[in-house]
Amino acid sequence: MKLYQEGDKGQAICRHCEKIVATTFERKDVLFSDGVETARDILVSAYDNCGEVVGIPAPSTPAVAVRSLSR
Ligand SMILES: [Zn+2]
Structure with a gap:
């Protein structure tokens, strides 16, 4: 598993903007x-x-979901 560090770049879908x-x-x-x-x-x-x-990278994820990722 890749461990991310502060400042790393990535791509994801923003639910707010509804785009990648x-x-x-x-x-x-x-x-x-x-x-x-x-x-x-x-x-x-x-x-x-x-x-x-x-x-949220897995190592940072507690056992609960974060609001912005939940339904
Ligand atoms: Zn957005």
């Missing part, structure tokens, strides 16, 4: 799908133009 976008891996605070808990400073893939978190 270029992403940058960066550390962010993200809100879990329960809307209450946040994960601090985890490595995620985000689309710079709208700030949407479009992916």
